[in-house]
Amino acid sequence: MAPVLVWLILFLCLLISVFKYTLALILKWxxxxxxxxxxxxxxxxxxxxxxxxxxxxxVYETIESISNSNYPNEKFEVIAQDDCSVDDSYEWMLKxxxxxxxxxxxVGRNTVNSGKARTVCNALQSSTADLIISIDSxxxxxxxAIQELAACFSEPKIGSVGGRVGVRNPNENAIxxxxxxxxxxxxxxxxxxxxxxxxxxxxxxxLFAIRRELLLEIEPKIRSRHWFxxxxxxxxxxxxxxxxxxxxxxxxxxxxxxxxxxxxxxxxELFKQQLRWKRSIIRDLFYTLRTLPxxxxxxxxNTVLTLVLTPLGALLGLLVVLTMMSGNPMELAGxxxxxxxxxxxxILTVVIRKYSTREAVNNPLAFxxxxxxxxxxxxxxxTLALCTLDSRDWGTRTKEQEHPQEATDDDxxxxxxx
Amino acid sequence: MTTExxxxxxxxRPSVIQPMIYKSVxxxxxxxxxxxxxxxxxxxVAYGFVMxxxxxxxxxxxxxxxxxxxxxxxxxxxxxxxxxxxxxxLNVDMxxxxxxxxxxxxxxxxxxxxxxxxxxxxxxxxxxxxxxxPQLLELDKQKQADNVKTQxxxxxxKAVEAAIDKDLAAGLITKSDAATQRAxxxxxxxxxxxxxxxxxxxxxxxxxxxxxDTKTLDVLDKQAELISEIAQLDIAIGVAQKQMYEExxxxxxxxxxxxxxxxxxxxxxxSGNNAVNFAFVPYDNQTSAAPGSAVYDCYLNMIVxxxxxxxxxxxxxxxxxxxxIFRTDIRGFLIEMQLDHPESAKSKTVFLNRKPLFx
Numbered sequence: 001m002a003p004v005l006v007w008l009i010l011f012l013c014l015l016i017s018v019f020k021y022t023l024a025l026i027l028k029w030x031x032x033x034x035x036x037x038x039x040x041x042x043x044x045x046x047x048x049x050x051x052x053x054x055x056x057x058x059v060y061e062t063i064e065s066i067s068n069s070n071y072p073n074e075k076f077e078v079i080a081q082d083d084c085s086v087d088d089s090y091e092w093m094l095k096x097x098x099x100x101x102x103x104x105x106x107v108g109r110n111t112v113n114s115g116k117a118r119t120v121c122n123a124l125q126s127s128t129a130d131l132i133i134s135i136d137s138x139x140x141x142x143x144x145a146i147q148e149l150a151a152c153f154s155e156p157k158i159g160s161v162g163g164r165v166g167v168r169n170p171n172e173n174a175i176x177x178x179x180x181x182x183x184x185x186x187x188x189x190x191x192x193x194x195x196x197x198x199x200x201x202x203x204x205x206x207l208f209a210i211r212r213e214l215l216l217e218i219e220p221k222i223r224s225r226h227w228f229x230x231x232x233x234x235x236x237x238x239x240x241x242x243x244x245x246x247x248x249x250x251x252x253x254x255x256x257x258x259x260x261x262x263x264x265x266x267x268x269e270l271f272k273q274q275l276r277w278k279r280s281i282i283r284d285l286f287y288t289l290r291t292l293p294x295x296x297x298x299x300x301x302n303t304v305l306t307l308v309l310t311p312l313g314a315l316l317g318l319l320v321v322l323t324m325m326s327g328n329p330m331e332l333a334g335x336x337x338x339x340x341x342x343x344x345x346x347i348l349t350v351v352i353r354k355y356s357t358r359e360a361v362n363n364p365l366a367f368x369x370x371x372x373x374x375x376x377x378x379x380x381x382x383t384l385a386l387c388t389l390d391s392r393d394w395g396t397r398t399k400e401q402e403h404p405q406e407a408t409d410d411d412x413x414x415x416x417x418x
Numbered sequence: 419m420t421t422e423x424x425x426x427x428x429x430x431r432p433s434v435i436q437p438m439i440y441k442s443v444x445x446x447x448x449x450x451x452x453x454x455x456x457x458x459x460x461x462x463v464a465y466g467f468v469m470x471x472x473x474x475x476x477x478x479x480x481x482x483x484x485x486x487x488x489x490x491x492x493x494x495x496x497x498x499x500x501x502x503x504x505x506x507x508l509n510v511d512m513x514x515x516x517x518x519x520x521x522x523x524x525x526x527x528x529x530x531x532x533x534x535x536x537x538x539x540x541x542x543x544x545x546x547x548x549x550x551x552p553q554l555l556e557l558d559k560q561k562q563a564d565n566v567k568t569q570x571x572x573x574x575x576k577a578v579e580a581a582i583d584k585d586l587a588a589g590l591i592t593k594s595d596a597a598t599q600r601a602x603x604x605x606x607x608x609x610x611x612x613x614x615x616x617x618x619x620x621x622x623x624x625x626x627x628x629x630x631d632t633k634t635l636d637v638l639d640k641q642a643e644l645i646s647e648i649a650q651l652d653i654a655i656g657v658a659q660k661q662m663y664e665e666x667x668x669x670x671x672x673x674x675x676x677x678x679x680x681x682x683x684x685x686x687x688x689s690g691n692n693a694v695n696f697a698f699v700p701y702d703n704q705t706s707a708a709p710g711s712a713v714y715d716c717y718l719n720m721i722v723x724x725x726x727x728x729x730x731x732x733x734x735x736x737x738x739x740x741x742x743i744f745r746t747d748i749r750g751f752l753i754e755m756q757l758d759h760p761e762s763a764k765s766k767t768v769f770l771n772r773k774p775l776f777x
Contacts, residue, residue: 228439
């Protein structure tokens with residue numbers, strides 16, 4: 001009975017994946033309404049919030065890229081908020097503030113390390129703009145990114161809009177090459193059916209635009225987020241997207257709003273990042289289960305499907321790998337899956353080379369490594385994430401924090417502005 | 419650079435009781451999580467060890483218990499029964515054919531012995547006819563001459579008969595005398611008729627003896643039938659002997675096949691009264707399987723092993739099985755084990771020739 005059930009689940013996963021990707025291609029090519037009708041004359045004031053922690057010189061490059069935006073300079077500002085970095089990030093922020101005088105750059109600093117979510121909230125306190133764009137401090141932005149994001153908000157029911165995140169270091173090694181493929185497929189295919197009904201399940205925190213009034217409404221929830229009393233400072237992007245949907249607003253990914261991030265290039269870094277994401281997904285599943293009965297009849301069916309299936313997929317992945325390992329483990333490394341993956345890699349390589357030259361991958365064979373990563377990700381990451389939901393560790397940038405401090409309520413409210 | 423305090427953001431805070439509940443939940447969760455992670459860690463290490471062990475080990479064998487109801491056993495039993503039945507049928511058929519051939523040969527001999535006798539009888543009769551035919555022809559002529567004379571006498575008898583009537587009417591003779599005289603005249607006429615019949619019969623007889631008559635043709639027909647019957651018997655005996663030859667070959671082949679089948683584990687399994695223990699040995703582990711080799715069974719699959727028996731015999735035929743760990747299709751052969759501990763036949767794997775981990 002159990003094997004039949006597992007194979008049934010496997011079949012359903014495959015069916016849903018095939019259906020979703022096929023639907024994505026159909027929508028992408030033949031349904032104009034799948035994309036938002038952008039109005040470039042709509043130019044609200046924009047605050048670009050940039051939380052930062054131990055990014056070093058990268059923050060300077062990030063602000064530099066934003067300073068080159070094709071958006072009226074008087075209508076946007078950058079609010080860079082340092083979360084008590086122990087490196088020279090803050091100094092680089094100040095230097096950017098001095099060097100890029102064509103735009104308004106405000107630099108602030110938390111008095112205690114508070115995590116990304118709360119740092120964004122702290123930065124929000126300094127903003128008065130109509131539109132808030134939260135970005136990652138390690139990203140480089142396309143000059144049209146702000147303009148593209150803002151143009152989508154001409155549709156009144158849109159609450160949050162995300163951009164497409166590309167990879168800055170696609171050819172550093174096999175690990176970054178694999179991520180390049182995954183990022184590209186995720187934005188260009190996987191999100192398309194969600195875009196259709198304006199129900200994207202997770203807008204990336206790398207480039208996240210949201211209406212000010214909506215963010216202010218959600219902010220208390222972000223600050224009070226906790227897991228049985230333990231503050232949660234991870235997965236704020238998924239949480240924000242979820243909250244946007246629950247409030248009846250639409251969420252959307254504008255693939256013309258581009259930014260590029262430096263993806264992890266070592267296995268430990270990738271492992272930590274993916275673990276953080278898995279925790280976020282699992283937390284979101286619990287949150288979904290808790291809130292869905294109240295909202296299920298008001299949300300679009302595709303939104304419900306997105307909210308339920310995405311996190312469920314992570315748990316099912318664990319079952320899939322366990323089933324395969326209890327059967328014939330060699331099947332995972334068999335020629336069938338490998339040929340399949342390499343075929344996908346070949347197609348994606350050609351497509352990326354044609355439509356996104358900057359991310360062109362030189363060695364598509366690296367995608368074969370995805371096979372091994374799938375096992376690690378599904379088997380270990382999901383289990384580890386399930387068992388470390390109490391973790392507050394961001395994972396990738398905490399190594400140099402010499403005197404970590406707990407943020408108090410008073411501390412959370414204070415910041416240095418310059 | 420200035421420092422300012424921005425507005426304090428109120429946060430939703432848990433009630434007074436909640437921290438206690440949260441702390442308990444988190445504590446239980448952490449204990450559960452730590453145990454789970456250690457179990458997962460142990461499971462992963464054990465899984466990797468087992469995978470590596472079976473990838474490198476060359477002495478494992480997988481015990482096989484044949485159930486009379488499994489497909490192979492059922493198939494084998496069905497074929498065995500069919501072969502035996504065919505053999506029985508062939509033997510019965512052979513006996514019938516043998517008896518038939520013997521009977522036909524005997525009958526043919528009898529017919530063959532009869533044929534010369536017929537030939538001699540015909541010759542003898544022909545010879546006799548050649549001798550008596552002319553004599554009868556002479557006698558026939560004489561008889562015809564006698565009958566002509568008698569016919570003339572009979573014409574006179576008619577005149578005498580008329581005189582009797584006149585005499586009786588004149589009263590010269592009594593009725594009794596007249597009757598007596600008439601009877602005498604009838605006798606003469608009868609004699610003449612008999613004589614004519616005799617003449618005709620004689621003519622027939624001469625015809626029989628001097629020409630080929632129907633009786634002779636009947637005899638010749640019988641002779642031809644006899645010869646034909648002998649020829650048919652020859653054909654039938656030939657066919658039967660050919661069939662017996664073919665069936666003898668088939669019987670030989672079937673007996674050989676049955677003899678081979680008796681050397682297979684399936685035969686031992688379905689025919690033996692005692693439980694027979696088998697094990698599948700992949701070709702990679704062939705060197706460890708030899709008659710007399712020790713068989714080890716281990717606790718925890720491969721740890722702490724004990725000798726549980728020996729390899730009794732090795733079967734020649736190739737078998738396919740599913741690898742007990744990797745679940746792949748593998749080729750190998752079967753062995754029969756003499757087990758001192760029958761429960762080892764139910765183990766997932768046993769090890770041949772040596773302990774897998776030296777303890």
